[in-house]
Amino acid sequence: MNETVRKCVIIGSGPAGLTSAIYTARANMSPLVIAGLIPGGQLMLTTTVENFPGFPEGVDGPELMMKMREQSEKFGTEFVDEDVSSVDVSSYPYRVIVGDKEFLTYTIIIATGASAKWLDIPSEERFKGHGVSSCATCDGAFFKGKNVIVAGGGDVAMEDGIFLTKFANKVTVVHRRDRLRASKVLEERAFKNEKMNFIWNSVIDEILGDNKVRSVKLKNVLTGVVTEIPCDGVFIAIGHKPNTEIFHDKIDLDEKGYIKVHENVKTSREGIFACGDVTDPRYRQAITAAGSGCMAALMVEHYLEEKEL
Numbered sequence: 001m002n003e004t005v006r007k008c009v010i011i012g013s014g015p016a017g018l019t020s021a022i023y024t025a026r027a028n029m030s031p032l033v034i035a036g037l038i039p040g041g042q043l044m045l046t047t048t049v050e051n052f053p054g055f056p057e058g059v060d061g062p063e064l065m066m067k068m069r070e071q072s073e074k075f076g077t078e079f080v081d082e083d084v085s086s087v088d089v090s091s092y093p094y095r096v097i098v099g100d101k102e103f104l105t106y107t108i109i110i111a112t113g114a115s116a117k118w119l120d121i122p123s124e125e126r127f128k129g130h131g132v133s134s135c136a137t138c139d140g141a142f143f144k145g146k147n148v149i150v151a152g153g154g155d156v157a158m159e160d161g162i163f164l165t166k167f168a169n170k171v172t173v174v175h176r177r178d179r180l181r182a183s184k185v186l187e188e189r190a191f192k193n194e195k196m197n198f199i200w201n202s203v204i205d206e207i208l209g210d211n212k213v214r215s216v217k218l219k220n221v222l223t224g225v226v227t228e229i230p231c232d233g234v235f236i237a238i239g240h241k242p243n244t245e246i247f248h249d250k251i252d253l254d255e256k257g258y259i260k261v262h263e264n265v266k267t268s269r270e271g272i273f274a275c276g277d278v279t280d281p282r283y284r285q286a287i288t289a290a291g292s293g294c295m296a297a298l299m300v301e302h303y304l305e306e307k308e309l
């Protein structure tokens with residue numbers, strides 16, 4: 001059977017994947033984006049994005065992603081809104097397997113991003129969807145007039161906390177240290193917000209309730225003292241982990257599972273490039289992801305030219 005070999009398959013549809021799609025499509029490479037069952041990446045879970053250049057009034061995350069997708073489609077990008085099952089790199093061209101479909105390709109751009117981390121305590125699992133959430137913008141409205149806990153001390157915890165004060169009576173941030181990791185601007189906004197308060201040097205030990213959350217047990221990490229405080233919901237905002245499960249043993253990953261890159265976007269395997277949060281434990285911004293998506297696309301173009309493919 002004479003299978004078509006594609007020039008470029010992009011895995012992931014956040015700012016990195018879609019920027020690489022715009023660039024490769026404009027360069028006539030007819031890219032195929034395997035967008036995932038939940039396309040659009042983490043910006044789909046945010047409200048207003050205030051720091052993406054070009055939008056002085058801010059822009060809604062989902063709207064921004066929709067526009068990037070439209071822009072890539074305008075230049076001929078194809079989409080498959082499913083998850084990649086596996087990638088076969090044992091022969092060249094490479095093979096990207098999506099359910100019962102297979103796509104042969106000369107190059108792959110991996111832009112699978114990162115996902116929210118969980119506390120990994122049994123009661124968290126029990127109450128997921130019943131008062132425990134990792135997405136304030138998705139679930140905040142369910143907590144009108146209630147008391148909620150936010151776990152974490154980074155930018156996302158502050159943004160989530162501030163967002164939740166639109167609905168909740170009281171938002172209590174529980175952080176494992178005595179100072180925040182969040183940027184000063186968000187810290188100041190959070191400290192000024194009268195509905196927000198902070199419990200320092202503490203972690204959630206257990207979430208209690210019957211069919212919904214009623215309280216949390218907090219452990220002070222310095223004294224070991226455990227206290228129970230009533231609440232109706234728990235939002236987990238403790239960072240992210242890279243989505244690289246399907247690439248183990250295929251390309252080099254670092255000890256935390258991020259894809260190792262050299263020259264910004266080259267992976268350990270020829271013809272496979274990576275961009276965005278899946279390579280980046282440090283900056284993790286929509287704009288840096290988009291920038292590295294552009295780099296990956298330019299490298300693909302260069303690679304195909306060099307190989308005369």
Ligand code: NAP
Nearest residue numbers: 152153154155156157176177181237238239240282283284
């Ligand atoms: P983050 O900056 O890594 O912060 C994670 C927070 O969770 C830290 O405070 C960390 O504590 C805490 N934490 C981690 N594991 C924990 C555990 N097992 N138990 C309890 N606490 C735990 O992650 P993020 O807030 O998700 O932000 C991700 C990136 O996006 C960052 O680079 C951030 O700057 C960026 N971001 C930027 C904006 C913006 O500019 N507007 C908005 C959102 C996100 P420690 O502090 O002790 O490590």
